Amino acid sequence: MEKEQPLLQSITLQDLKLSNRIVMAPMTRSRANNKDNAPTDIHAEYYQQRASAGLIITEGAQVSPRAVGYIYTPGIYAEAQVTGWKKVTEAVHQENGHIFIQLWHVGRISHPDFHKGELPLAPSAIKPEGVQVYTPDGFKDAITPKEMTKEDIYQTIEDFKNAAIKAKKAGFDGIEIHSSNGYLFHQFFVNSSNQRTDEYGGNDENKTRFFFEVLDAVKEVFPENRIGVRLNPSMHNIQGIIADEETIPTFEYIVKKLNNYNLSYLHLSEPFSDISDVDFLVTHIAQHFRPFYEGSLMINGGFDQETGNKIIEEGYADMVAYGKLFISNPDLPQRFAFNAPLTQWNQDTFYTQNTKGYIDYPPFEGELNEV
Template identity: 45%
Template sequence: MSTTTTPDLFTPITPGDLTLPNRIVMAPLTRNRAAMPGNVPQAMNVTYYAQRASAGLIIAEATQVSPEGIGYPATPGIHSDEQVRGWQQITGAVHAKGGLMFLQLWYCGRISHPDLLPDQQQPVSASAIKPAGEAVTFEGMKPYVEPRALRTEEIPGVVAQYRHAAARAKEAGFDGVEIHAANGYLLDQFLRDGSNRRDDEYGGSLENRSRLLLEVLAAVLESWPAARVGVRISPENSFNDMHDSDPQATFNYVANALSGKGLGYLHVVEGDMMKGEGVLDYRQIREQFDGYYMANNGYDKARAQAAIAANATDMVSFGKPFIANPDLVERYRQDAPLNTPDPETFYGGDEKGYIDYPALD
């Protein structure tokens, strides 16, 4: 059999009406560098994303859909006019360099703190279960508080915030959106039974626990064609004190429920960011979803090439390699050495460790 037909990281891929020039995706990366007050994208963010425009697709950092959705200081939003204008500068710069960019829609839920929320309100979640650990606030780390369980009648209001944010993302010039249903944030808090003990139509069965995600998806699809929408899940990631009694069954169900809609992709955090490789059979999840599959978590070039060649994934998203290597695609193409990321500058700060990593030339 000819090997020329086997796709690799550099083979274009066409989800819907978009052609990605390669399958090297920039993963959504929280960097805590939005301008304050207002959580507004600013000039150095424009430079940062434009530097990385050679990615097959940039998925912007997680971006809160409303003031109630915030969970960390200096993270951008997509609900105010000022934020939309800030993002327009970024998408314009990325498009000018030939890049494509989706926005990740985010609601943190219990992974927040009253200090970050309007009127010092209590964070909300599927159930009133306090996560272990500490929240990042402007005054430093503080223990998480017990969240308030969303009342059934409040849930349409949360869905409406996603609807509004999806429409604003279109106004901001993005090519599509990704719904963040991973890593212990609100939608994931509903999906997994370690954080969802509800007894209404949003709790209990897999169908009920998936209901909020599917309602949010329907709201987002009012603004965007399905092929311009992705969903991110993290079946066994324990980050943010998450767990599920049967993650294989839960996320096989979720992947199947997301099928038949013509979505652009399913983005899967494979394994556990806290503990390394996982034990789930991710091929089952891939087989339950009828569209393109994007793998994430701990991939390097060799592992990504092998996964694409074996048809275990269609695309791979890279996090830390893109932080330190704005020209990651070219470095992978040439097998050039990579810059080493500096974890001390991942979150917050200024241009150091953000836009000063050198390109090859």
């Protein structure tokens, strides 16, 4: 009998035992009720279909109305949202699955249309160039945001804590802090979007202070071993984020400091685009950051079955998060186990507001040949 694939081996994240190391990555799917940003019954079916993942991380859920930047995306700050998410967690737990919710604040990647005319919040009043926001009235150019006052920062810390309280009430096994992809925390980490001169800007300690204050706040609700963190260190020229020579050292500082916390995992993403000509960034994120982090490391971005198994086998990561493959293959772990063919996703249905391309991808029904 052949050796079990690394992806299919169980793993224990502190006190949480996962049946495999295949994680469903957080993915915006734009199916929430636009009236109250609440998940609906089809969310429960969607996530339940994918409960064979070792761990599901939900799509980003806004921690407050001020955190919103996209239409039809769910929140986790109101009771209607808690009710909707509770159906999701119950459905996943019925299949013996595990599910974390991703807590999200988009920062400047928003528009006054979402905030009754008020400007989006950001570390500094710097417009994200080349960015468009999908508002209820269609795509509009992003605008110059409002620089957050200290009161805004303190309120946002409280918003994350309140969202964690709501997440626990909804039955989630844990939370992931969305601190990547050009959103609010990432905007604080990078000089191009953070030009503050107070204790929230300048050096690494200051640029990351807000993030760690949020982490300290949410650990009062969920124990550290039920909290994950997501970072995208080599994101460049996307969502208005422009990296520089200080960017990777700043992320190294963050990752090293995270060793002071007994986290469930650290979730890192490979670059979204070609950065081969940007010599101050790194292209192999897991290999670069593995020596800095002592806990469980999850990697995501462009992996298939072969490369996923390889990166775990080589010791650079403990888990691999898959996105698009989980959209069109709800039974992805079983397909990997039996070397079954994979269904191609339909990108045209990623962000539509109906069931097509959401809950209508069937599990594999052909002959299964064990690897």
